Amino acid sequence: MSKFSKKRGNTTPGISTASLPDIVFMLLFFFMVVTVIKEDDLKVDVITPEATELKKLENRSLVTYLYIGKPAKNYQGQYGTSPRLQLNDRIVGIDQIPYFLEEAKRTVAEGLRDKMIASLRVDSDVTMGFVTDVKIELRKAGQLKVNYASRPRSKDL
16 A cells, blocks of 8 residues: 555635625625615795695606796795796706706606606696696607696695
């Protein structure tokens, strides 16, 4: 019998995966902390009217919001006190609606573009003439699905 044994080749040891769950949870926690859910900074005061028949929107990613109301107190020096239209974080004129809708449609898959909804969040003190002008511009831009945002009526009335 031989005193020396043959080496079967130099094999490297396997990579330890014991710390892998720690790394995955650390990354998950990191992305949860640094992710910001986009909220619009309202520059107009919007107190939506009350309603009794409400329906919840199903797919909120297909909804674009248009805010109509008087500018907030800290913006009245810049924009005045007449009703204004806010798209995203900008107060703009009604003529900017087609550009806003085109920009919103680019973020949605092509097959879902015809299902997009324009949601009007209108202050209850705004005249219907301004809202009608916005609706006419929406119609010209090809946005035919429009809804009005409202809050539920209190039960004691």
